[in-house]
Amino acid sequence: MLNVKPPDYRFCPFCGGLLITKADTDRLRRHCDACQWTYYPHVGASISAVIVRDGKVLMVKRRHEPFKGTWMFPSGFVEFGEHPEETAIREVQEETGLETETLQLFDVFQSEDDPRRPGHFIFFYRVKTIGDTLRNDDDENEDIDWFDPRNPPEVGWKSHRRVLIQLASEIDRKLQEGS
Numbered sequence: 001m002l003n004v005k006p007p008d009y010r011f012c013p014f015c016g017g018l019l020i021t022k023a024d025t026d027r028l029r030r031h032c033d034a035c036q037w038t039y040y041p042h043v044g045a046s047i048s049a050v051i052v053r054d055g056k057v058l059m060v061k062r063r064h065e066p067f068k069g070t071w072m073f074p075s076g077f078v079e080f081g082e083h084p085e086e087t088a089i090r091e092v093q094e095e096t097g098l099e100t101e102t103l104q105l106f107d108v109f110q111s112e113d114d115p116r117r118p119g120h121f122i123f124f125y126r127v128k129t130i131g132d133t134l135r136n137d138d139d140e141n142e143d144i145d146w147f148d149p150r151n152p153p154e155v156g157w158k159s160h161r162r163v164l165i166q167l168a169s170e171i172d173r174k175l176q177e178g179s
């Protein structure tokens with residue numbers, strides 16, 4: 001279990017009343033006495049798209065904090081009501097200009113280093129894409145490019161570094177099998 005804390009709200013989002021702390025079975029929770037609302041923190045979710053072609057992986061360079069200027073897999077938060085697969089298809093289109101042909105769940109991590117949504121789930125998908133022309137999302141990213149996972153650029157997010165190591169060892173294994 002990760003040692004992460006959810007946002008600590010002081011006021012009720014429905015009536016604006018001051019929240020008190022109340023025992024709820026074995027946990028302490030924020031509670032509004034005025035409208036009887038109890039705050040159950042939500043765990044967020046995001047996706048990251050692992051797009052590999054000819055031994056190279058597609059990455060984008062972050063324009064904003066956190067980890068501004070480092071590289072990552074095309075990623076984004078899951079919108080309310082979206083299935084993570086739908087998020088992956090949308091984010092791939094927005095951040096690369098490519099269309100998704102197929103996608104497959106690769107791994108799930110809990111974010112250890114994103115202060116925006118502490119401890120959120122990151123669904124990594126392997127995405128097979130259609131199209132050859134990359135289109136950078138200038139609002140989100142400074143650049144987009146293909147990299148050999150064994151020789152990656154500077155990557156900020158811990159989970160993305162882990163996935164790169166997995167991809168690099170896959171390539172090494174394939175090379176050994178081929179030789």
Ligand SMILES: [Zn+2]
Nearest residue numbers: 012015032035
């Ligand atoms: Zn209230």
